[in-house]
Amino acid sequence: MTRIFETPLYPYQRSPDQDAPKCVRHPVVVVGAGPIGLAMAIDLAQQDVPVVVLDDNDKVSFGSRAICFAKRPLEILDRLGCGETMVKKGVTWNVGKVFTDTRETYSFDLLPEGGHKNPAFINLQQYYLEEYLVRRVRELEADGKPIEIRGRNKVAALSDNGGFVRLEVETPEGPYNLEADWLVACDGANSSARRMLGHDFVGKVFEDNFLIADVVMDADFPTERWFWFDPPFNRGQSALLHKQPDNVWRIDFQLGWDIDREEELKPENIDRRLRAMLGDDVEYELEWSSIYTFQCRRMEKFRHGRVLFAGDAAHQVSPFGARGANSGLQDTDNLFWKLKLVLDGTAPETLLDTYSAERTYGADENIVNSTRSTEFITPKSEISRLFRDAVLDLAVDHEFARPLVNSGRLSVPCTYDGSPLNGPDTDALPHGLRPGAPATDAPLDGGWLLDRLGNRFQLLLIGCEGPDSLEESGVDVEVLHLDPAKNPEIGSRYLGGAPKAVYLLRPDQHVAARWVDHDEAAVRAAVRRAIAKG
């Protein structure tokens, strides 16, 4: 059987740029066709911004990586045209259980609120996400959108010349040069772009190793996230079991710091661990296994001149909160429209500094959460182990201790509190939708609100009179009149107790400003502010 991660998806093809007499300049070059680079390119191409993606490989990413995708990234993927395929293929889950030894100590139910298009979480192998994104790229190409992926094009040298970026690219047929007005580096945690430009990447390494195995088996474990502290089959360490589509199960074994990597990776040793956990009579096939050490770190700034960093290239977290790819998708969601407005000359370049400001804020949130989880799972001192064990023990009989049990705080959307782009707010409207927050979904006229939002600035007039369209500083603002009487969830989620409301939304569906009544001058000022012109 040829697995998806063995099939070239974007095989090398000679580009006319390689034979051009003069170095060709592109508006945007994306380095890396991982999930984040692909999402970036799709988002730009959907906006008719010409984009070229370079990747040193030609296949989807290898083996066991991201599996949990949260609601907000699914909403972003919906805007990119891949969300529905993901949810259809993915395994939807809500319940997580934590065991200590053989006892259940804690469980959570994500209990999603009704009236949202997307579930709280799905599990899906990262290679499916990448495959769907590549398929979407092909669709856009067929529609004549300006997007191109170049496989086995390795960026070997980079320089920012102030007005543009110069790249040296290696291919199977030799090197060539390219220029880009803007470069988006999505080349992963070991980003060569970051290294070539000499930027630092600081944070901490957790002194621990995890064996990650993806196992194909017919098993009747429920569709729940199961996490063990100190289980009989992995004494003194932790373990995780989680279901993926195609009868694939993700199993993690914490191994500790002082291990013999090669020894641990021997098939007979992996088998011994799996047998101890699953029993001797279970039939399984190992799809993939690897040993990881986790880190939490980020670049100080995500914009350096004409180079923008996104995804793991910009920030890296331990995977216990499923915050890696999930946050990378929030990066590109934040960046696509800013880059488009700057390329069009509608917004000043300083708008791109707000990409860095907003997404470093998001990265910090993820790093704090992932660090706390990792420190609970891998206590760094005798005393932290003592308290950790006390929490696990108390949690069995005492409800109060259960929220202290930390086996991963799962990815939640980022609200850009304090962003320089945020405009006026009012206490009269629900706190969860304050400026900086992503719009909340709700049923709308037989469909979904979020399916109507994004890709441009929009003004929601909810039970409120106002214009049918608006143009400010070169930005076309689409006006949506929403009737809360016909759509009660929009009423309850967007108005709270207020009789009416006006929300200005950015192209990434985040709230820019809001009011309890329409005031054209105020809306215009908020649009200018949201594009860094105010």
Next chain:
Amino acid sequence: MSRLNTKPNMADADEFYARLMAAHDGLTKTQSDALNARLILILANHVGDAKVLNEALEAATNSARQQAGISGKEGRKP
């Protein structure tokens, strides 16, 4: 806003102290540490208020620091 109460607040302080000691009777250092950790967590949850807890952490930290300064193992810096 409540504040950390550092005035005497127990009806029978001697009685509490004796019970605390009794709880540790016969325990090894490790077992005592485990008991203390549980006690701290139980009491912290009862207090709940983040401001009071922060003040308590600060009061304990300062006291421990002072003690380390006076009779710390490495002695006072010259």
